Amino acid sequence: MKFSILVNEGPYTHEASDTAFQFVKAALAKGHEIFRVFFYHDGVNNGTRLTVPPQDDRNIVKRWSELAAQHKLDLVLCIAAAQRRGLMDAAEAKRNGKDADNLAPGFRISGLGQLIEAGIQADRLVVFGD
Amino acid sequence: MTDENAGGVAKRFLYVNRRAPYGSIYALESLEVVLIGAAFEQDVSLAFLGDGVYQLTKGQDTKGLEVKNFSPTFRALEDYDVTKLYVEKEALEARGLREADLVVPVEVVSAERMAEIMEAQDVILSF
Numbered sequence: 001m002k003f004s005i006l007v008n009e010g011p012y013t014h015e016a017s018d019t020a021f022q023f024v025k026a027a028l029a030k031g032h033e034i035f036r037v038f039f040y041h042d043g044v045n046n047g048t049r050l051t052v053p054p055q056d057d058r059n060i061v062k063r064w065s066e067l068a069a070q071h072k073l074d075l076v077l078c079i080a081a082a083q084r085r086g087l088m089d090a091a092e093a094k095r096n097g098k099d100a101d102n103l104a105p106g107f108r109i110s111g112l113g114q115l116i117e118a119g120i121q122a123d124r125l126v127v128f129g130d
Numbered sequence: 131m132t133d134e135n136a137g138g139v140a141k142r143f144l145y146v147n148r149r150a151p152y153g154s155i156y157a158l159e160s161l162e163v164v165l166i167g168a169a170f171e172q173d174v175s176l177a178f179l180g181d182g183v184y185q186l187t188k189g190q191d192t193k194g195l196e197v198k199n200f201s202p203t204f205r206a207l208e209d210y211d212v213t214k215l216y217v218e219k220e221a222l223e224a225r226g227l228r229e230a231d232l233v234v235p236v237e238v239v240s241a242e243r244m245a246e247i248m249e250a251q252d253v254i255l256s257f
Binding site: 119125 | 141143155156159162163166167169170172252253254255256257
């Protein structure tokens with residue numbers, strides 16, 4: 001089956017991102033396809049490469065990046081939600097006159113249309129939120 | 131379902147609004163998805179459950195909160211061909227609200243009927 005995933009909460013405060021990650025991993029292990037993982041609301045905070053969790057804790061952002069590299073996952077942050085919350089890639093930082101960018105490897109920033117397309121293209125869209 | 135869509139058949143999208151309009155950003159960002167999604171010519175419906183019914187109430191004044199009052203945007207949804215708005219009857223009643231208190235025409239449905247509406251969808255986005 002072809003799944004799309006929506007993650008609506010950031011890392012650590014809520015379990016949504018953990019659960020979504022475990023779901024994606026399990027689905028891939030069973031041979032399913034993940035069309036796209038879309039991050040919205042505070043979910044965009046899963047895409048910052050500047051998180052430094054304690055060493056004895058899971059690294060949620062790094063875990064997404066590694067899974068993306070392993071399985072060629074399409075991890076997309078909503079641009080409007082990302083801009084509100086200070087998440088940007090190098091191009092966005094330049095366009096908005098900011099002196100830094102913080103997007104983690106394996107993530108990209110794009111529009112909400114990518115979420116609608118994910119709903120259209122997948123057999124199931126699964127929402128992980130609060 | 132995907133094959134049907136490849137042939138140009140629209141999918142049924144339901145946006146489920148469960149939260150009050152202010153206090154968190156979910157309601158506003160949900161409406162942003164609805165507006166962007168309207169360009170995709172899918173079969174769109176909105177559902178309002180629980181505190182989500184407050185999103186549609188008349189006379190919202192957000193000046194003291196210093197945030198934008200986005201309730202007028204619901205009146206613009208018709209221009210985007212988004213006309214199916216379902217409101218949970220039990221949620222309205224529990225909050226002492228009537229259909230006349232809302233900014234747009236809606237269909238008030240029982241929780242049981244709402245479940246059937248959800249069952250008939252292809253994609254449900256819950257905010």
